[in-house]
Amino acid sequence: QQQVKQSPQSLIVQKGGISIINCAYENTAFDYFPWYQQFPGKGPALLIAIRPDVSEKKEGRFTISFNKSAKQFSLHIMDSQPGDSATYFCAASKGNQGGKLIFGQGTELSVKP
Amino acid sequence: DTEVTQTPKHLVMGMTNKKSLKCEQHMGHRAMYWYKQKAKKPPELMFVYSYEKLSINESVPSRFSPECPNSSLLNLHLHALQPEDSALYLCASSLSGSVTGELFFGEGSRLTVL
Numbered sequence: 001q002q003q004v005k006q007s008p009q010s011l012i013v014q015k016g017g018i019s020i021i022n023c024a025y026e027n028t029a030f031d032y033f034p035w036y037q038q039f040p041g042k043g044p045a046l047l048i049a050i051r052p053d054v055s056e057k058k059e060g061r062f063t064i065s066f067n068k069s070a071k072q073f074s075l076h077i078m079d080s081q082p083g084d085s086a087t088y089f090c091a092a093s094k095g096n097q098g099g100k101l102i103f104g105q106g107t108e109l110s111v112k113p
Numbered sequence: 114d115t116e117v118t119q120t121p122k123h124l125v126m127g128m129t130n131k132k133s134l135k136c137e138q139h140m141g142h143r144a145m146y147w148y149k150q151k152a153k154k155p156p157e158l159m160f161v162y163s164y165e166k167l168s169i170n171e172s173v174p175s176r177f178s179p180e181c182p183n184s185s186l187l188n189l190h191l192h193a194l195q196p197e198d199s200a201l202y203l204c205a206s207s208l209s210g211s212v213t214g215e216l217f218f219g220e221g222s223r224l225t226v227l
Contacts, residue, residue: 043205043220044218089156099216106153
C-alpha cells in the first residue's frame with residue numbers, strides 16, 4: 001500500500017517532442033504528489049507538485065495530470081529539450097508524515113537533438 | 114539562501130573507520146532528513162528530525178547514528194560500515210516534517226566503503 005509504481009523505466013524522446021511519465025499509487029491517504037528531477041551528481045530538485053483536489057497543474061512546459069479515482073498521476077513535458085535529460089522521480093506523501101516521501105523507481109529521460 | 118550544504122562530497126572509508134557526514138541549512142526549516150540513494154534507484158528515507166528531535170527512524174542499522182545539534186545542522190555518524198553501505202547520502206530539509214511540502218535536497222555525500 002505504500003508503493004508508488006512508475007513507468008517507463010527509460011524514455012528516449014526527440015527534441016521538441018512530448019515526454020510522458022506515469023505513476024500509480026495505492027494508499028488513498030496520500031495527499032501530496034511531487035515530481036523531482038535529478039541530474040547526474042546532483043541531489044533531486046522539486047519540479048512540480050500537485051494535491052488531490054485539482055486534476056491538472058501546469059508550470060511552463062511541465063504539466064501534472066491527476067486522476068484521483070484511478071489513483072494515477074502523470075508528468076507531461078512539452079517541447080522536450082536536451083537540457084531536460086535527467087532522471088525523474090514521482091513521489092507521494094501524507095499529511096502527518098510530510099517529509100516521508102515514497103518515491104517511484106525513476107525514469108531516465110534522454111532527449112535527442 | 115535556498116541551499117542545503119553537505120560535506121564532504123566524497124568519502125572513502127574502511128570497515129573499521131569512524132567518520133561523519135555533515136549537513137547545514139539556513140532556510141529556517143524545522144525538519145531535516147537523511148536519505149540513502151543507490152545507483153539508478155530512488156532515494157530511501159533513513160531518518161527524520163523534526164524540531165531537533167528524531168521523529169522517524171526507518172529501522173536503520175545502528176552503525177548509522179544521526180545527530181541534530183541545532184535546527185540548522187544535521188550529522189550522520191558512521192561506524193563499522195559494510196561495503197553494501199556504499200551509496201549517495203542525501204540530506205534534505207523542509208519547513209515542517211508533519212505537513213506536506215517541498216523538500217530541499219543537498220547534492221549528497223558519495224560514500225565508498227572498502
